[in-house]
Amino acid sequence: MNWEDFRHWGRRAADWAADYHAGLRNRPVRAQVAPGAVLSALPDAPPEGAEAMQAIFDDFEQTIMPGMTHWQHPRFFAYFPANAAPVSVLAEYFVSAIAAQCMLWQTSPAATELETRVCDWMRQAIGLSGGFTGVIQDSASSATLCAVLTMRERALDWQGNKAGLSGQPRLRVYCSAEVHTSVDRAIWIAGLGEENLVRIPTQGPTRAMDADALRAAIAADRAAGHLPAGIIACTGGTSAGASDDIAAVMDLAEAEALYTHVDAAWAGSAMICPEFRSLWAGVERADSVVMNPHKWLGAEFDCTTHFLRNPDDLVRTLAIQPEYLKTHGADGVVNYSEWSVPLGRRFRALKLWFLIRAHGLEGLREMIRNHVTWAQDLAARLDATEGFEIVTQPMLSLFSFRHLGGEDLDAHNQDLLNRINDDGRIYLTQTRIDGALVIRFQAGAFTATAEDVAMAYDVITELAAA
Structure with a gap:
């Protein structure tokens, strides 16, 4: 396909997308195919020669679409939403066409500076104080990993990346059983080990961490020679919406000098409504907060806003600056690749900018x-x-x-x-x-x-x- 062919197929794709969404209520929400049905319909070997776009499109409709579960269906009541507002889809169209790699300020200044602005818009929208600075991560899983890595480095006086964990005391991180399993993976990847993720019992209708049990667990670990590193709290747990008493968690964290991360991946979107903010009262005292505009707000996946009270801690944990990644002749710029685990970064800020402007808060x-x-x-x-x-x-x-x-x-x-x-x-x-x-x-x-x-x-x- 060349760009002239793209004109034709781009129009057809736009028409197809509009027709698809208009007819979603007529489709079953979940795919109704048997395991292996799509795989068996696909050729075993790749084609040696180019195939006609019409043939590819026909196979897309006849083979692929019957095996799709329709996440944009208005009666998708499973998991959590992964909404894609039309204006967000349009923005992604432009992002794909531009195809910029936005790892550094100099590799696309507009992408970096728009990210700075829309993160601050989101900070204001959900009621966080001006003491927070934001970055767009791909998902809450990545934001949680960033938080756990930062907990680790702070607890080890910034020696973990350099010297490794061998010979160090056992680092301990605390959460309830209601947090997302991305916390478990973050603990694995950070090298802390599942046994050092301490599960605190919950209580009450909100299934919040028991503050007394949390305090006792920290004290017992210190007495055993372990090194408490941080606490992960949740607002809107995945299973049934469990919400910790954030203020009580922060009281303990501050007394124990522990790093805190609040996972509000899904429920954080609701904080644009002031009447719901009591659910995370005390959040302004957290070190790290994550919420996903790609869930409830309608920014097409992937688009996670990660807010930090002290981004320097995250940058100190993740930044690597070989000569080929240095920006010369431009002082004071932000390179968001130093705030994320991956070096490569998509232009995610554009869809959030389109979305907020097109719908308004x-x-x-x-x-x-x-x-x-x-x-x-x-x-x-x-x-x-x-x-x-x-x-x-x-x-x-x-x-x-x-x-x-x-x-x-x-x-x-x-x-x-x-x-x-x-x-x-x-x-x-x-x-x-x-x-x-x-x-x-x-x-x-x-x-x-x-x-x-x-x-x-x-x-x-x-x-x-x-």
């Missing part, structure tokens, strides 16, 4: 408030329906429930969930609460309506009755 607030209200209404309807139990109350737009039927409730609810997802009209996922299997519901699709959420009630109760 008030438009995004209205969407989030609607999702929260609709989820609360659905939970109330299910709670009032015979045979249903709300297991965890709505945390923003996320709650869990189960249907009471049969002797083995876990098997019964897994069967119900399987039938719901095979039906295709909605898509839900499961989790475990205190060992019991439950069904999760989360409203967050960018194009969802009250009617879509109401249909979830109809599908759930219809199939439960069957």
Whole structure:
């Protein structure tokens, strides 16, 4: 394909995308193919010669699309949203066409300076103080890894990267069992070892870390000769929206001189609404905070905003400056590759800039408030329906429930969930609460309506009755 051919196919791609989204409600949300069906339809060997674009496009529609789960479907109520607002998709189109490598200020000054500006816009939008500075990471997993590496280096007086961990005391990091598994991976990759991730019991309806148990764990580790390094708290845990008492965590962290990271990957988007900020009261005292505009706000994946009270600690942990990466003749510039694990960086700031300008904060607030209200209404309807139990109350737009039927409730609810997802009209996922299997519901699709959420009630109760 040359750029003249691209004119034709670019227009066709735009038409296809608009038609695809217009017809999403007519498609089953989850892919309805058997394992291996797509693989068996693909040739074993690559083509030796060029193939016609029309043939490639036909195979895309006939082979690939039937095997796709539709994350932009308005009745995608599983996991968390991975929204892609149309204006964000358009911005990504431009990013792909420009195809810049934005690792340094000099490799695209506009990309760096726009990132600085939109991160500060997001900081203001979610109510963080001016003491925070932001950077766009690819995902919350990378931001958490950055935080764990920084915890490690601070605890070892910046000698970990140089001397390694051999001969050092065992570094300890504290969190609850409700945090995302990206924390486990960060601990692995940072070389700390899973045994040194200390799980603190939770308590209360918010399933928050028990502050007394946290204090006792830190004291016991110090007495045993271990070296506490940091605490990872969450606002809106993946399973059921668990939220730690951030202020209580910060009290302990400050008393113990520990680095703190707050994972608000999904729920952080809701902080653009001032009425929800009580969920993370005390966050302004954290060292590191992460939230994902690519989840609830509509910035196409990947786009994670990572806020730091002292970015110098992160840069000291990650920066490597060989001669070929130095910027000469431009003082005071920021090179965001020194704030991230990967050297290479996409121009992620553009889609966030397009998104905020095209919708405005008030438009995004209205969407989030609607999702929260609709989820609360659905939970109330299910709670009032015979045979249903709300297991965890709505945390923003996320709650869990189960249907009471049969002797083995876990098997019964897994069967119900399987039938719901095979039906295709909605898509839900499961989790475990205190060992019991439950069904999760989360409203967050960018194009969802009250009617879509109401249909979830109809599908759930219809199939439960069957």
